[in-house]
Amino acid sequence: MPTWNHIMLQNSSNPSMEQLIMFHDHSMLILFMICIFIVYMMVFSMVNKNFNYLLLQGQEIETIWTMAPAIILLFITIPSLKILYMMEEIFKPFMTIKVIGHQWYWSYEYSDFKDIEFDSFMINNSQLMRLLDVDNRVMIPFNTPIRILVTSADVIHSWSIPSMGLKMDATPGRINQMFMNINRPGIYSGQCSEICGANHSFMPIMVESINMKNFFKWVMNF
Ligand SMILES: [Cu+2]
Structure with missing residues (x-):
């Protein structure tokens, strides 16, 4: 644990x-x-004690x-x-993850796989970490180049994961891109980083990095 x-x-x-x-x-x-x-x-x-009174x-x-x-x-x-x-440069991505900011939660779409779309809400009484854990984590295979597309459905949000050095504004009507290549398994947390309203502090991000085999298992069982 x-x-x-x-x-x-x-x-x-x-x-x-x-x-x-x-x-x-x-x-x-x-x-x-x-x-x-x-x-x-x-x-x-x-x-x-040097002094030069002729220096102009x-x-x-x-x-x-x-x-x-x-x-x-x-x-x-x-x-x-x-x-x-x-x-912001993309190097031959294996897949694309679309991140959509909402007031006040994130939703994710894996367009390379059929019907993978889900909302990600904060868990109220998390055993792991208060105010950081979510009900549906973003599942990402490690050692794999990933393209992240960020946008918003309402106001400006910002999708950020400090340990990955990523922070991108989610702007309505615009798609921003980021490159990700996680180097190890684990769970990585982040928060919305653009003041977006009353529950801005309660729309965290949680990425779970797993190996490719388990990632495909997750895709199959979705
Ligand atoms: Cu926010």
Whole structure:
């Protein structure tokens, strides 16, 4: 029986999240280098007694401290945009799952299989995790490329699974796509991430990742 700490603060379970963690570490390294340099310069300028009353301008130093931040920003911008576009790119999906936001529950459609459509409501007295478990979980085979299409039937919602690094607005009249390739079995939770009305906090998402054999069993028995 999984306990609450298996459900919250989950480890990465999707390539997107691994990319985001690496990008976070990369950005933090740059941030630390800048902070250390700035603190050093501030302390150094406070403790030394140098004073140049003839100094009015310095073209070279102006050029350097304009160019250097621009170059540093490029080192952050390029990988950031790369990940942003990669997360929405679809790589030969095995199947498509349609996610539809409603006030206040999610519904799912597996259009590659006949008649698989269901609503997913929060369970009131969950033994697993309060406010996160649902009656019908999204069943997904692991190690399998999946296309997720997100839309809404009423107002804007947002379908998100933090451990997979996925978060996509569910907008009425528009279909957004995401790529998912879960790397291990387990259950992964998420919540609606766009204020959508009174019960916004009570329309969680629960994904159950299983192997292909059990997934087909689930499809057959649906
Ligand atoms: Cu919401």
